[in-house]
Amino acid sequence: MVSPATVVKSEGPKxxxxxxxxxxYFVLWLPTSSPSWFSALIKCLPIFCLWVFLLAHGFGFLGARSSARKILAGLIFSALGDAFLIWQEQGYFIHGILMFAVTHVLYSSAFGMRPLNASAGLVLSAVSSLSYLLLYPYLSGPFTYLVGVYVGLIGFMGWRAVAGLQLANDLWTWTKMSACLGAVLFMVSDLTIAVNKFCFPVPYSRFFIMATYYAAQMLIALSAVQCQDVTVARKRV
Structure with a gap:
């Protein structure tokens, strides 16, 4: 098993x-009341850097691992979603939702369907259902259906990330742990966005949303990086 110290030493500089x-982003803290291309750039810049992080592992790495390519594609759609949300008050909130919906489909595909882990699926289904029931009374028009579909997609993505973490069987790796934590943080961030937008104001919502969002994307990007000990571990099985 690769130690956290080894991971930090290897991936930290990238x-x-x-x-x-x-x-x-947090130092400039540009006001959301005056959207601009500059504010969009500052908001998307950390995601651009995660593109670079994956590309820094080489095109051979991306070519050999479809999961890494899918996560890179997801980060690209995430940046588009971030840009649309800068102008959400001008009618582009739905566009942002659609971009992040594609992101979750790509991430789900990257995490794969094995192991199935039905118990994790039941837990995530319950969490997603409760989240939608909380939001439903405040939704109207197309958001009634769009938010429902979106909650289903991000819940499915969370299931596929959590399903890969098999702590009981000691089959987990730091990449699987990163995927799991990243997916959970993404769900927390998006639920906070929904509650703040549709239900009631959440104190310090923007800081909490963006902190959990950036952490989630970083962890999911990290999950694309293959551990050096995985091949060795497989040979021992």
Whole structure:
């Protein structure tokens, strides 16, 4: 099993641009009341840096691993979604939802359908259903259906990420742990967005939403990186 210290030493330097870009976003803290291409750039910059993080592992790495390519594609659609949400008050909120819906489909495909882990699926289904029941009384028009579909997609993505983490059988790796934590944080971030937009104002919502969102995307990007000990572990089985 690769130790956390080894992971930090190996992958940490490649994530420095991401951390710097995230700090720039929170330091500048551009007002959402005056959307602009500059504010869109600052918001998307950490995600751009995650593109670079994956590309820094080489085109051979991406060519050999379809899951990494799908996560990279998901990050691209995430950046588009981020840009649309800058102008959400101008009618582009639905466009943002659609971009992130595609992201969750790509992430789900990247995580795969094995192992199935039906118990995790039942738990995530319950969480998704309760989340939608909380939001439903506040929804109207097309959002009644769009939010329902979106909750289903992100719940499915969360299931596929959590399903891969088999702690009981000691088959987990740090990449699977990253996928699991990233998916859960993504769900928390998006639920906060929905509650804040449709239900009632959430204190410090923007800070909480963006902090959990950037952490989620970083962890999911990390999950695309193959551990050096996976091949060895498989040979021992």
């Amino acid at each position: 994530l420095v641009p991401f951390f710097k870009a995230t700090c720039v």
